[in-house]
Amino acid sequence: MLLTSLTDPRDLERAVTVGDDVLSRAELLDRAGRLAASLPDHGPLAVHATPSIDTVVAITAAILAGVPVVPVPPDSGPAERGHVLTDSGATAWAGELPDDVDLPVVLPGSQPIAPRPVDPAATAMLLYTSGTTGRPKGAQLSGTAIAAGLDALYQVWDWTPEDTVAHGLPLFHVHGLILGVLGSLRRGSRVIHTVKPQPARYAAVDATMYFGVPTVWNRIVDEPDAARALGRARLLVSGSAPLPATLFDRIAALTGQAPVERYGMTETMITLSAHADGERRAGWVGLPVPGAETRLLPATDDATDDATDATDAGPVPDDGETIGRLQVRGPMLFDGYRGRPDADDECWAGQGWFRTGDLAVRDPDGFHRIVGRESVDLIKSGGYRVGSGEIEAVLLDHPAVSEVAVVGAPDPDLGQKIVAYVVGDGRDAQALIDHVAAQLSWHKRPREVVFLDDLPRNPMGKVQKKLLT
Ligand code: MLC
Ligand code: AMP
Numbered sequence: 001m002l003l004t005s006l007t008d009p010r011d012l013e014r015a016v017t018v019g020d021d022v023l024s025r026a027e028l029l030d031r032a033g034r035l036a037a038s039l040p041d042h043g044p045l046a047v048h049a050t051p052s053i054d055t056v057v058a059i060t061a062a063i064l065a066g067v068p069v070v071p072v073p074p075d076s077g078p079a080e081r082g083h084v085l086t087d088s089g090a091t092a093w094a095g096e097l098p099d100d101v102d103l104p105v106v107l108p109g110s111q112p113i114a115p116r117p118v119d120p121a122a123t124a125m126l127l128y129t130s131g132t133t134g135r136p137k138g139a140q141l142s143g144t145a146i147a148a149g150l151d152a153l154y155q156v157w158d159w160t161p162e163d164t165v166a167h168g169l170p171l172f173h174v175h176g177l178i179l180g181v182l183g184s185l186r187r188g189s190r191v192i193h194t195v196k197p198q199p200a201r202y203a204a205v206d207a208t209m210y211f212g213v214p215t216v217w218n219r220i221v222d223e224p225d226a227a228r229a230l231g232r233a234r235l236l237v238s239g240s241a242p243l244p245a246t247l248f249d250r251i252a253a254l255t256g257q258a259p260v261e262r263y264g265m266t267e268t269m270i271t272l273s274a275h276a277d278g279e280r281r282a283g284w285v286g287l288p289v290p291g292a293e294t295r296l297l298p299a300t301d302d303a304t305d306d307a308t309d310a311t312d313a314g315p316v317p318d319d320g321e322t323i324g325r326l327q328v329r330g331p332m333l334f335d336g337y338r339g340r341p342d343a344d345d346e347c348w349a350g351q352g353w354f355r356t357g358d359l360a361v362r363d364p365d366g367f368h369r370i371v372g373r374e375s376v377d378l379i380k381s382g383g384y385r386v387g388s389g390e391i392e393a394v395l396l397d398h399p400a401v402s403e404v405a406v407v408g409a410p411d412p413d414l415g416q417k418i419v420a421y422v423v424g425d426g427r428d429a430q431a432l433i434d435h436v437a438a439q440l441s442w443h444k445r446p447r448e449v450v451f452l453d454d455l456p457r458n459p460m461g462k463v464q465k466k467l468l469t
Contacts, residue, residue, distance in 0.1 A: 002063055002124060002143045005161070005188030006032075016181070017205075018193040021053035028185075032060035033112025036067075040091050043067035044126055046084070046103065048095025049172035050074040051195045056171070056181055058094035058106075063143075063182075066118035070126040070138070071172035079394065079439040083135050084128050088338065120144045126338060127173065129266040130387030132377035138338035139266045141178075149269030149332030150183050152289035157209070157235055157260065158276045161188040166207035168197030169216075174266050175240050175383070180211055199226035208234040213383025214243045215414055217251055217259070227254035235260050235276060240383035241415045242370060248282035261285050263370055266385070267347070268354060269332040272368050284369045291331050295353065296324025296362055299374075320363030323371055327353040376465045379408030381416050384443045388465075391418065391446065394439045400426040405455050405463045406446065420446040421468055427451050 001007055005015075005025065012025040023031065035057060039045055047058045049071035062069035070088045072081060078100045084090075085101065093103040120143040128136040153159060165184050169176030171193070184191035194201035197216040203226035210233055212220070217238050220227050230236060236255060238248075239262045252258045262273035263285040271294065274286035288294050296316045316324035329352040336344040347355050359372045373380075377388045388406035395404045403423040408416030422432065429449035437445040456467040 001118070002120070002147055003060065003182065003185040005185055006060070006064070008188060012188065012190070014190055016053065016056055016184075016191055016193075018051065018053040018056060019195040023053060023056075025188075028057065028060060030112055031057045031108065032064055034108035034110065035061035035094070035106060036065040036113040037109035037111060038106045039065045039067050040104075040106075041067075042091055044070045044088050044090050044123075045106065046088070046090035046093050046101075047071050048074055048093065048098075049170070049177070050095065051168070051171055051193060054095060056193075059171075059177070059181070060185065061094075061113075063118075063124060065113055066116065066122065068123045068126055070128070071177060073170065073172050073441045075442045077437070077439040077441070080136070080441055080444075084138075087135075088126050088128075088138055118143065120147070123335065125178070127266050130378065130385050130390055131343065132375045132387055133389035134387070135390055135393075136387070137340050137343055140335045140338055141269075142335055145269065145332050145334060146178060146182065147186065148291060148330070149178070150186050152291055152332060153179065153183065153262075153270060153273070154187055156262075156273050156275050156289050157237070159183070159187055159189065159209070163187070163189040163209055163234070164192060164207040165189060165209045165211060166192040166194060166202060166205045167211035168194035168201055169211065169213065169383075173240075173384075174264060174269060175211065175213065178269070199223040202226060203229035206232075209237060210235075211237050211239075213240040214238055214247060215241070215382040217243065218247055218413055221247065221250040221254055224254055227251070231255040231257060233257075237262060239264060239270070241380045243283075245282035258282075262289075263358075263368070265356060267334045268328050268330075268356070271328045271330060271332065279367070281367060284367050286368065287366050288328075288330075288368075289332075293329050294360075294362070294368065295327050296322075296360055297327065299323050299325050299359060316361075318362045318364050318366070320361055320367075320369075323359050323361055325374065326356045326358045326360040326368075326370070328356055329353045376407060376469060379406075379416050379418055381408065381411075381418055381447075382414045382443060384441075386418060386444050390440065391420065391436055391444055394436050395420060395422065395432060397439075398424075398432060398435050400424045400428065401432065403455050405465055405468060407465050407468045409448070409469060411447075414447075417447040418444070419448045419450060419468075421450050421452050421455060423452055423455060 015025040258280040264270035271292040411417035
């Protein structure tokens with residue numbers, strides 16, 4: 001049973017809070033159980049993943065029923081949503097139905113579902129995530145992988161049923177949904193979702209652990225009163241994107257405690273973290289969590305060069321300086337991309353090793369520092385992973401665009417901001433931004449459009465994106 005605490009016959013008051021809505025454990029079990037009773041036998045169930053108690057109920061229902069669930073970002077435009085629904089093969093919808101979706105909506109039944117055995121090895125969750133090219137891929141996470149990933153964090157962070165987690169992150173990604181919500185429901189601890197990750201909202205709730213992406217932490221330290229209020233917590237956790245050392249120091253100065261940084265991916269859950277009772281080092285993401293292993297292979301110019309994956313070259317030295325390509329393995333890894341054997345071939349390196357696409361160094365104590373990504377085509381903006389190819393394809397659909405290159409540019413708040421370099425007719429940047437925002441999720445819109453006469457290309461005609469970053 002993935003959500004172990006739900007089998008505990010004792011009730012827990014205020015087990016889940018989202019904004020003004022509060023459910024005890026028994027109330028959640030009743031609402032989710034009645035929705036579960038109405039689910040089709042075959043999923044996946046698509047959940048309109050608004051930051052709401054209804055989303056928590058729907059996802060809990062699917063897990064209780066053993067029906068895979070695909071959370072759909074609530075602001076995804078028709079192009080993105082259509083792809084997710086078609087690619088996942090979703091059979092039903094939970095939540096408010098957008099006009100462009102033609103699926104039966106599930107409504108709660110009068111009686112909760114009778115407990116039934118669920119295969120832990122089956123896909124529990126399909127999370128859509130960007131690749132360097134093409135449309136997002138559905139990462140298939142089993143109940144076993146999610147449980148292993150969460151159980152590792154309980155150890156590393158000394159996370160107990162007495163804890164209360166607070167955050168305001170989206171409920172369709174590993175960070176906000178799996179760690180924040182499912183992590184609490186498995187552990188039997190309380191979770192408070194603040195609907196938006198605004199500093200004042202974090203400060204207004206009483207919790208022992210606060211989760212945020214670096215952009216959220218950056219906004220918190222810009223409101224020193226809010227930051228100081230979080231000093232009472234047991235752990236301040238940052239992840240999903242690099243936490244700059246200066247930001248680490250500002251959090252520590254204002255709250256009186258160094259943040260715990262951890263590193264993960266949609267495909268792997270969290271594999272590296274500082275420990276609650278261990279060293280927290282600015283700029284470093286820590287040690288492998290229990291059950292996870294890492295290796296760093298020599299970096300080359302060609303990210304898919306299999307020759308250097310052969311371990312004959314040996315791993316790079318653990319000197320804290322030599323950069324290698326980070327691979328991870330462990331029981332918390334996903335089971336591959338739905339219907340994408342090509343993408344599976346690219347990411348699996350044999351014997352369970354997964355190519356993260358990140359570059360890292362490891363010191364003699366086993367501490368890891370993430371130094372960047374192998375590909376310029378994966379952008380991390382506000383903690384969201386965005387593939388440049390997906391945005392380029394949408395921009396090329398616009399009649400005023402003949403050529404485009406999308407890159408991530410450094411940004412003090414978002415980490416990276418999405419910038420589109422465009423060759424074409426006209427100079428209406430806002431029209432192009434609106435075009436992307438209408439087709440894809442809001443956060444995938446370019447923050448800046450730069451018009452050029454030509455894109456920089458090498459003699460082979462390939463766009464040289466590194467010249468644009
Ligand atoms: C938002 N706005 C919209 C809109 N959506 N307006 C029109 N249409 C839409 N669809 C408005 C908001 O209301 C707001 O206005 C303004 O746009 C800015 O909104 P915002 O939410 O503040 O946006 P932004 O600054 O871009 O976002 C920063 C952010 C966000 C930190 C809130 O990037 C975020 O939630 N990031 C978390 C991503 C995440 O969880 N990643 C984890 C991936 S899992 P106003 O007027 O209200 O200001 C992973 C694995 C791991 O990586 O390791 O964890
Ligand atoms: P996602 O698929 O959204 O889960 O994004 C995963 C990517 O986020 C990783 O491959 C890293 O590039 C990045 N990431 C996550 N956590 C960290 C971190 N603590 N430091 C640096 N990068 C991170």
